[in-house]
Amino acid sequence: MSDIGPGDEELIRVASLARQRAYAPYSKYRVGAAIRTKRNKVHSGANVENASYGLTVCAERTAAFAAVNAGDTALDAIAIVIDDERLPTPCGACRQVLAEFSPDMRVILATTGGKRKVTTLGELLPDPFLPENLRR
Numbered sequence: 001m002s003d004i005g006p007g008d009e010e011l012i013r014v015a016s017l018a019r020q021r022a023y024a025p026y027s028k029y030r031v032g033a034a035i036r037t038k039r040n041k042v043h044s045g046a047n048v049e050n051a052s053y054g055l056t057v058c059a060e061r062t063a064a065f066a067a068v069n070a071g072d073t074a075l076d077a078i079a080i081v082i083d084d085e086r087l088p089t090p091c092g093a094c095r096q097v098l099a100e101f102s103p104d105m106r107v108i109l110a111t112t113g114g115k116r117k118v119t120t121l122g123e124l125l126p127d128p129f130l131p132e133n134l135r136r
């Protein structure tokens with residue numbers, strides 16, 4: 001855990017805006033995410049649910065795929081925002097997807113009510129399966 005740093009509140013603001021575009025008619029659990037890349041670009045996303053529930057994609061992956069699709073694979077930080085008493089916590093699948101690109105990125109967890117926690121992906125997902133594991 002570390003402190004909120006310069007730029008973190010701005011990233012949270014972008015994630016909150018993305019959250020407004022969440023498509024979550026089933027769970028009503030609306031999540032926004034914003035990723036700052038090492039090139040200092042910001043890409044955001046929200047969760048997108050489906051009537052076939054298992055096809056739902058989380059906000060974190062939507063944001064990560066937006067970054068990758070913009071050619072930006074070096075990820076520096078992600079802010080994740082929900083409107084709840086509890087802080088968000090990214091699911092295991094999203095941790096693994098983010099680790100593919102930046103296993104030690106900064107992770108900023110936030111609520112619309114002002115709660116904050118800063119951690120790292122390395123703390124959330126120690127020993128991820130990485131591209132080098134496929135090298136022989």
Ligand code: THU
Nearest residue numbers: 027029031047058059089090091
């Ligand atoms: N969800 C996210 O977008 N991110 C998370 O970290 C956890 C879960 C979404 C998926 C689904 O639309 C809803 O939240 C409830 O699981």
